[in-house]
Amino acid sequence: MPWTRRHLIAIEELSRAEIEQIHATTTAFKKILQRSVKKVPALRGKTVVNLFLEPSTRTRMSFEMAAKRLSADVISFDAAHSSTTKGETLRDTAQNIQALNADMIVLRHSAAGSALYLSRLLNIPVVNAGDGAHEHPTQALLDTFTMKEKFGSLTGRKVVILGDILFSRVARSNIWALTKLEADVTLVGPSTLVPHWFTHLGVKVSHDLKSALADAEVVMLLRIQHERQTSSHFPSLGEYTSMFGLNKTRASWLNPKAIIMHPGPINRGVEIDSELADSSRSVILEQVQNGIAVRMAALYLCAGGQPEHVLAPG
């Protein structure tokens, strides 16, 4: 089956085969990034608009570089400089961008569902770069790609996601991706941020850090999402760090072959100590590198996606 999607909104709706096709395409783009000519003409003449209505450095730069490596023209908007600060709605901003003849939109927005909304409103492909606490699909695709590079198949691999799960779109997208790839996922953190109902998604929930770390092959740390928390979920950041922060003592509970991941931005000394973030078991910078190739794959596949009714013979 050729690629049929024009939008990348959520990992929840992808099949395992689609995730694997994105990963295979990512491998091809990663090779291109290692050539002397790090660029292909796949999206030559197309205009990609990065509409970032919530702060971001890594993801925006990564999408920008991915689009340039595909020879697209890129325009980046950010919240501080756009007319949304003058009261323009997302709908109007997006329709204006489409009217300017853009070929694709990459959207980062604080509201869950905003990317799906745009994909229904516009005729051009929409790639979700994070919508509220809902999903951040390219992050989960690059995280699982990085894990596959280390371990091969993820079937049965023990992955611990540690931190603020409740407010994290990265956690949600990773839960969908990892369970589809048959990894064994355990969520760990304070019970206020890791509610028991997450077990309905096919993962385990634990509040016992020591035994979870002892089993883990991958530890994925998440930042505390202050900006999304409307009430207090734990007494203080200091308290969080003392209970769940990854420090040298806790890292010593880990299997020596376990890897440490973090989607960024890192709050050093809060969820992870500096020396661990910079240690040889950390793959944080490999995640950033793989991010460009994954986003090239996402843009390329959505630009070339042919809905099934178009592909049908006759």
Add this chain to the structure above:
Amino acid sequence: MLGVANGGITLAHRLAALLPGSPQGVIDISFHRDDIGRNPIPKEFAPTEIPVDVTGAAVVLVDDVLFSGRTAKAALDELFDHGRPARVELAVLVDRGGRRLPLAADYTGLTLAANDAEKVLVHLDATDPARDTVRVVPV
């Protein structure tokens, strides 16, 4: 000897076996296509794999069927992203006519005059060459 993915790969293997010592690889044109958004992106593809530095090399591009010439043009574009070969030649099993670009093969197995309503299908059997076929069928 570089087989153009996917149709040229088996033929490149066969030719390389007759010319021992010539390094062989694969050229994938996926990212040099000029029809993205118009034609589907296939599920399976073999990424470009060139075992030696192509700069200064004499390269033979190998494909099963030569039709419009667009694939050969894309293969040249992909090849030149890897370096500057001294010389490039094109070998095809079937030249079916119908060129849309100023390109010609240097080595041709079979020349046909197929029309636009026909498709030329080449099957090179991986285990038994006696089962190889070239078929001309309606589109």
